[in-house]
Amino acid sequence: MRIECRHPDHRKMSTPGRLCTILPPGFAALCFLALLTSTAALAQSSAKEDAARIIALEHAWNRAIEAKDTKALDQLLAPTFVAVDTDGSLTRKGEFLAGIKAPSYQPAEAFYEDIRAEVYGDTAVTVGIFRIREIQKGKRITQRQRFIDTWIRKGQTWQCVASQVTLMPAKQAQVPE
Amino acid sequence: MKKLFISAAFLAIASLPAFAQSAATDEGGRVLGLEKAWNHAIEAKDTKALDQLLAPTFVAVEIDGSVSSKSEFLASIKAPEYQPSQAVNEDMSVQVYGNSAVVVGIFRIKGMEKGKPYVHRERFIDTWIKRDGGWQCVSSAATLITAK
Numbered sequence: 248m249r250i251e252c253r254h255p256d257h258r259k260m261s262t263p264g265r266l267c268t269i270l271p272p273g274f275a276a277l278c279f280l281a282l283l284t285s286t287a288a289l290a291q292s293s294a295k296e297d298a299a300r301i302i303a304l305e306h307a308w309n310r311a312i313e314a315k316d317t318k319a320l321d322q323l324l325a326p327t328f329v330a331v332d333t334d335g336s337l338t339r340k341g342e343f344l345a346g347i348k349a350p351s352y353q354p355a356e357a358f359y360e361d362i363r364a365e366v367y368g369d370t371a372v373t374v375g376i377f378r379i380r381e382i383q384k385g386k387r388i389t390q391r392q393r394f395i396d397t398w399i400r401k402g403q404t405w406q407c408v409a410s411q412v413t414l415m416p417a418k419q420a421q422v423p424e
Numbered sequence: 425m426k427k428l429f430i431s432a433a434f435l436a437i438a439s440l441p442a443f444a445q446s447a448a449t450d451e452g453g454r455v456l457g458l459e460k461a462w463n464h465a466i467e468a469k470d471t472k473a474l475d476q477l478l479a480p481t482f483v484a485v486e487i488d489g490s491v492s493s494k495s496e497f498l499a500s501i502k503a504p505e506y507q508p509s510q511a512v513n514e515d516m517s518v519q520v521y522g523n524s525a526v527v528v529g530i531f532r533i534k535g536m537e538k539g540k541p542y543v544h545r546e547r548f549i550d551t552w553i554k555r556d557g558g559w560q561c562v563s564s565a566a567t568l569i570t571a572k
Contacts, residue, residue: 327519329528335547335569337528365481365562367553370524372563374483374491393489395565397551399521408519409526411549411565415489 298364301371301398301405308407309357312379317344325399325406333392333414353382360391369400377412391415452518455525455552455559462561463511466533471498479553479560487546487568508535514545523554531566545569 304323311319321344328340338346346352362375373396380389392412398405458477465473475498482494492500500506516529527550534543546566552559 329526329549331528331547331549331565331567333567335545335567337547365483367524367562369522370551370553372483372551374485374563391489393485393491393565395483395485395549395551395563397524397526397549397563399524408521409528409549409551411485411547411567413485413487413489413565413567 294366297366297371297400297405301364301366301373302362304398304405304407305359305362305373305375305396309359309377312347312354312357315347315352315354317348320344320347323407325401325408327408328406329409331411333390333412351384354379355382355387356380371398371400371405372396373398376415448520451554451559452520452525455518455520455527456516458552458559458561459513459516459527459529459550463513463531466501466508466511469501469506469508471502474498474501477561479555479562481562482560483563485563485565487544487566505538506535507537508533510534525552525554525559526550527552530569 307319308323310316311323324340324343326340328343330338330343332338357377357379360376360378362373364371364373373394375394377392377394378389379392380387382388392414394410394412396407396411397409399408461473462477464470465477478494478497480494482497484492484497486492511531511533514530514532516527518525518527527548529548531546531548532543533546535541545568547569548564548566550561550565551563553562
């Protein structure tokens with residue numbers, strides 16, 4: 248029995264007729280389905296890996312803040328990075344790094360209570376709650392902030408291009424110590 | 425002939441960055457247009473238009489730090505107690521990164537909520553993704569401007 252090969256790229260195939268005549272009916276469709284399934288699974292696994300990588304970078308960001316390590320932060324943030332602070336002010340990368348470096352800024356602890364990442368190809372968005380204990384103008388405070396960060400793939404790694412924080416409700420937001 | 429070919433190749437390569445920049449400018453303009461459409465949709469409480477602008481995975485952070493999904497966001501716009509009279513962007517800039525774009529700006533909204541008039545100025549960052557030739561917003565964060 249001859250099976251007709253109806254693949255649209257039929258003419259590009261090296262041995263189309265021969266291959267199609269010896270294979271059982273439905274084999275090509277099965278192969279195609281398997282290929283589609285494995286491609287989708289691969290994309291899903293790759294997105295999961297990217298999400299895990301970005302969350303690891305978010306944790307590295309916190310460690311860099313705690314250590315006031317502006318060199319590490321410089322690697323994490325894109326040159327076009329913009330940040331919106333809890334008072335609605337906008338800072339660019341240079342100002343942001345200068346703010347971290349300032350002697351008056353004394354963070355004691357920075358960690359995430361909650362974080363999740365959504366990957367869209369070469370872009371990712373992380374949403375979560377950031378908790379920071381710091382000394383501001385001589386006063387010890389603890390703040391809980393909701394954040395959204397946007398990351399862009401740069402070659403083998405990712406860089407943050409935008410970060411916005413919004414203070415969480417007054418009762419939980421600022422706890423004088 | 426060879427010289428002509430090299431010159432043509434050089435011209436083509438030299439014009440590539442300019443072409444890429446112009447394409448990014450066009451896409452940036454398109455995204456800024458969608459931001460304006462978003463404001464009109466808010467003023468008109470047009471959730472159908474908003475549904476087109478927002479991705480299914482859309483997430484919003486409100487000025488009180490609460491998070492809402494697309495459906496929650498649309499429901500809040502539809503709510504009878506939400507009565508916006510004016511929604512404008514005072515300032516906006518866009519940065520395009522291939523198939524994504526980040527918009528930063530100041531959003532000014534005037535209206536009535538629970539019988540009380542209000543005017544808010546909020547700094548926002550919106551992230552847009554290009555899919556199937558169109559742009560959709562995947563995240564939007566707003567922070568009340570209290571800084572002088």
